[in-house]
Amino acid sequence: MNQLIVSSSPHINSEETVEKIMRDVVIALIPAGIAGVYFFGGRAISIIAVSVIFAVITEWAMQKLYKRAITIDDWSAVVTGILVAYNMPPTVPLWIPALGSVIAIGLIKQVFGGLGHNFMNPALGARAILLACWPVHMTTWVAPGADALSTATPLELLKDGVTAELPTLWDAFIGNKGGCIGETSCLALIIGAVYLLYKGIINWRIPFTYLGTVALFTWIFGGDGLFTGAGIYNLFVGGLMLGAFYMATDYATSPVTPKGQIIMGIGCGIITSIIRIYGGYPGGVTYAILMMNVATPLIDKYTIPSIYGEVDEDV
Amino acid sequence: MVGFDVLSFLGGIHPPYHKENTQAKPIEKLEPPGVVVIPLQQHIGASCDPVVKVGDVIKKGQKIGESRGFVGAPIHSSVSGIVKSITMSPHPTLGQGMAIIVENDGLDQLDDSIRGNDLDSLPPKEIVDIIRESGIVGMGGAAFPTHVKLSPPSDKEIDTIILNGAECEPYLTTDHRLMVEHADHIIYGLRTIMKVLGVKNAYIGIEDNKPDAIEAIKKVARRYKNIHVKVLKTKYPQGAEKQLIEAIIGRQVPSAGLPMDVGVVVNNVATAAAISNAIKDGMPLIERVITVTGKGVSEPKNLLVPIGTPFSYIIDKCGGTRGTLKKVISGGPMMGLAQYTLDVPVVKGTSGILLLTSEEVQTSKEQNCIRCAKCVEVCPINLMPLMLSAYSKNQDYESCERLNVLDCIECGSCSYICPARKPLMQNIRIAKREAISRRKKQTKRH
Numbered sequence: 001m002n003q004l005i006v007s008s009s010p011h012i013n014s015e016e017t018v019e020k021i022m023r024d025v026v027i028a029l030i031p032a033g034i035a036g037v038y039f040f041g042g043r044a045i046s047i048i049a050v051s052v053i054f055a056v057i058t059e060w061a062m063q064k065l066y067k068r069a070i071t072i073d074d075w076s077a078v079v080t081g082i083l084v085a086y087n088m089p090p091t092v093p094l095w096i097p098a099l100g101s102v103i104a105i106g107l108i109k110q111v112f113g114g115l116g117h118n119f120m121n122p123a124l125g126a127r128a129i130l131l132a133c134w135p136v137h138m139t140t141w142v143a144p145g146a147d148a149l150s151t152a153t154p155l156e157l158l159k160d161g162v163t164a165e166l167p168t169l170w171d172a173f174i175g176n177k178g179g180c181i182g183e184t185s186c187l188a189l190i191i192g193a194v195y196l197l198y199k200g201i202i203n204w205r206i207p208f209t210y211l212g213t214v215a216l217f218t219w220i221f222g223g224d225g226l227f228t229g230a231g232i233y234n235l236f237v238g239g240l241m242l243g244a245f246y247m248a249t250d251y252a253t254s255p256v257t258p259k260g261q262i263i264m265g266i267g268c269g270i271i272t273s274i275i276r277i278y279g280g281y282p283g284g285v286t287y288a289i290l291m292m293n294v295a296t297p298l299i300d301k302y303t304i305p306s307i308y309g310e311v312d313e314d315v
Numbered sequence: 316m317v318g319f320d321v322l323s324f325l326g327g328i329h330p331p332y333h334k335e336n337t338q339a340k341p342i343e344k345l346e347p348p349g350v351v352v353i354p355l356q357q358h359i360g361a362s363c364d365p366v367v368k369v370g371d372v373i374k375k376g377q378k379i380g381e382s383r384g385f386v387g388a389p390i391h392s393s394v395s396g397i398v399k400s401i402t403m404s405p406h407p408t409l410g411q412g413m414a415i416i417v418e419n420d421g422l423d424q425l426d427d428s429i430r431g432n433d434l435d436s437l438p439p440k441e442i443v444d445i446i447r448e449s450g451i452v453g454m455g456g457a458a459f460p461t462h463v464k465l466s467p468p469s470d471k472e473i474d475t476i477i478l479n480g481a482e483c484e485p486y487l488t489t490d491h492r493l494m495v496e497h498a499d500h501i502i503y504g505l506r507t508i509m510k511v512l513g514v515k516n517a518y519i520g521i522e523d524n525k526p527d528a529i530e531a532i533k534k535v536a537r538r539y540k541n542i543h544v545k546v547l548k549t550k551y552p553q554g555a556e557k558q559l560i561e562a563i564i565g566r567q568v569p570s571a572g573l574p575m576d577v578g579v580v581v582n583n584v585a586t587a588a589a590i591s592n593a594i595k596d597g598m599p600l601i602e603r604v605i606t607v608t609g610k611g612v613s614e615p616k617n618l619l620v621p622i623g624t625p626f627s628y629i630i631d632k633c634g635g636t637r638g639t640l641k642k643v644i645s646g647g648p649m650m651g652l653a654q655y656t657l658d659v660p661v662v663k664g665t666s667g668i669l670l671l672t673s674e675e676v677q678t679s680k681e682q683n684c685i686r687c688a689k690c691v692e693v694c695p696i697n698l699m700p701l702m703l704s705a706y707s708k709n710q711d712y713e714s715c716e717r718l719n720v721l722d723c724i725e726c727g728s729c730s731y732i733c734p735a736r737k738p739l740m741q742n743i744r745i746a747k748r749e750a751i752s753r754r755k756k757q758t759k760r761h
Contacts, residue, residue: 005641005676006655008741010727011648011669012330012485013677016734018685071682116683116735256688256701307719308557308696309569 055081086182213269351623484647504587611670
């Protein structure tokens with residue numbers, strides 16, 4: 001009888017665990033990976049494998065170094081590894097994704113305290129650093145297909161006004177276009193996103209306000225005159241789908257309050273659109289999300305919901 | 316989302332209910348034990364002083380302890396017999412407490428004071444006196460003296476009574492069985508409360524996972540045009556006072572306020588049944604229905620047990636324990652209290668004994684908060700559990716207070732849902748206690 005456990009209520013827990021959540025994110029990311037391999041060939045597989053392996057090894061090594069509990073079985077490093085790979089052009093030399101994962105997990109995640117404590121999205125933080133250090137490697141694009149002809153991304157074409165060479169909306173949607181490995185097929189990304197929404201792992205607030213804001217903003221300001229921009233087309237090119245559903249929704253770096261999540265989505269949308277329309281670099285998703293990441297603690301602070309039955313204290 | 320046909324509230328969780336073990340089992344009357352342990356403190360408020368001495372021969376239903384304050388309720392013997400001792404004993408909510416130990420003589424002799432009344436001829440004042448003298452307290456768990464609830468300050472106008480038949484705690488089926496088997500008692504108790512407060516409108520809220528209870532209560536309630544049965548969505552904590560009031564009549568109890576601030580008095584259906592016993596039969600609160608359940612007990616049951624019956628005796632009568640017993644909980648799994656011994660007795664607020672085996676008790680390790688915000692989503696009070704817990708861990712109770720920690724109703728939904736298995740509820744409880752003592756210190760200083 002003296003083995004009874006005495007603890008504070010509640011005495012039961014939901015089935016949900018960190019591992020299950022992270023594993024579901026991995027599952028949701030699989031269709032996009034398959035599409036990336038389909039369009040860009042075996043090269044994509046090597047990049048994904050290298051970044052996942054390096055992400056897990058870095059996690060293990062850093063946790064050893066910091067004498068923290070080893071949590072490589074929680075799948076979170078795998079998620080980061082996949083996202084690092086998905087943000088790479090299919091042409092990069094393999095040391096780039098390897099370095100990317102080391103930066104993402106080592107510098108951005110573990111140095112700041114590990115899971116849940118990073119202040120920016122690890123994969124995007126790593127991408128931003130790589131982009132600044134090796135811009136040529138990070139922006140050499142190829143067209144889908146076996147011959148790997150070099151090409152420009154739809155966003156670059158849009159920026160330069162070469163609309164004649166733009167892939168059709170359908171090609172952009174299914175992924176038959178130049179770009180990063182994981183962002184190429186919107187169809188595959190949406191299939192995974194539906195899974196995450198159905199499982200309750202992400203909610204509508206960030207992705208839908210993000211996408212809606214980009215569509216609206218680029219439609220209004222993205223053309224030669226007002227209201228002539230390619231609002232809908234903008235949704236299906238660049239890293240927007242990947243960013244909106246899989247990276248802007250990153251728990252650790254997005255607000256926890258309902259109102260804050262909507263601000264996050266709209267903020268990402270506005271910054272992405274501004275960079276796409278007025279910036280020197282055609283893709284805005286990475287920097288938009290990173291900027292909103294660092295604003296997240298502030299957003300949370302000012303969007304704490306009013307409590308049940310709150311009374312106005314001035315009355 | 317609040318549905319259109321079935322009433323509910325925002326937030327909350329859907330734990331597995333596990334009510335199937337006992338929901339169809341009729342209430343069995345438990346044979347009284349040889350010795351009962353009746354704690355002097357079984358309610359919120361001033362503890363009782365014994366009014367009997369060791370060696371006294373007492374009868375069933377005789378008052379054996381009297382409470383000093385207005386907020387308090389007397390206690391009565393649940394058996395006839397001899398007062399063996401008055402001593403410190405294990406207590407299900409206090410850990411330890413003074414208790415009157417009565418040896419049962421098996422004669423089941425009723426006290427002379429026990430006499431039935433006629434509700435129609437009793438004035439409200441007398442009804443309240445009978446309820447107080449009968450030692451009736453809220454039987455949903457908090458054990459707040461019922462006569463105090465029925466004596467609102469004159470500036471509070473009460474226009475609605477709500478009976479709580481939600482029974483949203485998983486595993487428990489006591490209110491369920493009471494509604495199925497004793498709907499008439501419950502409605503009689505409700506009519507008594509309506510008469511005391513002069514209220515025209517009353518509602519009984521029942522979750523939609525108890526269709527037979529809804530049917531049984533409706534059948535009796537139909538006779539009274541002011542008593543309405545409201546079907547609630549099955550969701551935890553649907554039976555929390557504020558959530559219940561909002562679901563049924565759409566009024567929001569203000570922060571730091573009470574139901575009476577919005578003209579409502581809420582009572583549990585079991586309390587209403589106890590009131591009926593007190594008025595109709597003159598029987599004080601000396602027995603109650605409990606659910607004995609969980610994988611750790613051989614034969615789960617709904618039992619009518621004398622107050623003061625030790626858990627160990629009850630468990631024996633349910634075929635004993637089964638498997639590797641890990642936790643014994645007084646009450647349900649969401650808000651119940653884990654016990655360190657089976658020697659604790661059933662008190663007025665004990666709604667069940669839940670025996671969990673190693674299979675049901677998870678002991679997974681706490682992980683880093685991943686900020687998934689699930690706790691924010693489920694909190695029925697709109698609090699920020701992850702922040703409160705973190706501040707509490709840092710002993711920053713001032714920030715907890717700023718984030719309204721005192722409004723927490725301790726439903727435990729946040730801890731339940733947390734994928735990182737953080738003891739959010741426990742940390743928040745600590746912060747609440749600290750915040751309360753800070754406030755006390757501040758008022759003393761001024």
